[in-house]
Amino acid sequence: MSESRENLRKVAAGVACLAEREAVIAVEPETISKNGVCPKNQRSRGNFSRTIGFVLWVVGITLLSSCSSPEKDGIKAAKEWCNCLDDVYGSYIKKFGSYSFKTRIEARDKLNEDVNKCIEMAEEYRNKLKSKYLTNKENEEKFQYAYDAHKKNKDEGFRAYQDRINTLIQTIIPPKPDLERLKRDMIGREVHGITPGVGQTWWMPIRAVEKVELINITDNGDEYLLNINLYMPPVSGFSGGRPFAGNVTARYRLAHYDDWTIYSIDFPNR
Numbered sequence: 001m002s003e004s005r006e007n008l009r010k011v012a013a014g015v016a017c018l019a020e021r022e023a024v025i026a027v028e029p030e031t032i033s034k035n036g037v038c039p040k041n042q043r044s045r046g047n048f049s050r051t052i053g054f055v056l057w058v059v060g061i062t063l064l065s066s067c068s069s070p071e072k073d074g075i076k077a078a079k080e081w082c083n084c085l086d087d088v089y090g091s092y093i094k095k096f097g098s099y100s101f102k103t104r105i106e107a108r109d110k111l112n113e114d115v116n117k118c119i120e121m122a123e124e125y126r127n128k129l130k131s132k133y134l135t136n137k138e139n140e141e142k143f144q145y146a147y148d149a150h151k152k153n154k155d156e157g158f159r160a161y162q163d164r165i166n167t168l169i170q171t172i173i174p175p176k177p178d179l180e181r182l183k184r185d186m187i188g189r190e191v192h193g194i195t196p197g198v199g200q201t202w203w204m205p206i207r208a209v210e211k212v213e214l215i216n217i218t219d220n221g222d223e224y225l226l227n228i229n230l231y232m233p234p235v236s237g238f239s240g241g242r243p244f245a246g247n248v249t250a251r252y253r254l255a256h257y258d259d260w261t262i263y264s265i266d267f268p269n270r
Helices: 002-023 047-066 070-099 104-133 137-153 155-170 179-186
Strands: 190-194 201-205 211-219 223-232 244-253 261-266
Touching: 070 104, 070 137, 070 155, 104 137, 104 155, 137 155, 179 211, 179 223, 179 244, 179 261, 190 244
Parallel strands: 190 261
Antiparallel strands: 190 201, 211 223, 223 244, 244 261
């Protein structure tokens, strides 16, 4: 845009010089400077040249204004948004190995931080361009339509990025839960069992844990089972108000979760 302004300025100055030559004094073509400015000793003080210069200036401003439109600005804002996300996703994939993430949550937090910064800058730029059309509902709608349409065309590319990133994140195997974490994870959950000979399922809320003793571990890849002896203080309305002690299995699952998630605590025969 600045280059267009400069070109128009040069054209206006050049034509003004030619007008001076025709109306006042003879100026050889080669004496017009390359940057479009007349030498001082060859400038006319006549009103004619100033009028020509003013007319060309108005024409130039009109031409420059015509370069902007709601549709063009909407596409320009969308391109800023798309290019920014292209850079963020591309850089994240390229540098993924160097980040040395320990957990999937850590990896997603880093990605979200970068994406949010990008979107914030792109939204600021979009709002700046859109502000020119807020007083004209029709132009505002044209801007928004062009903006949304251009972004939609990029959705497939971004889905490919996101699929690739999710695949990379799935390669991170978080540390297995230990007994201290197990104690924390069990609070607020329930232990389930089946009454022998009856087949009736029962449950008991876990409101506090006094102690756990690890018996054995079964690692099935995406499933991690801890067989433990669980000791709990009395729970009102359960177990006759007596302390609870029993052998249970706490089951964790990784699958597509971002971390090991406990999904059941039950007696082994359930």
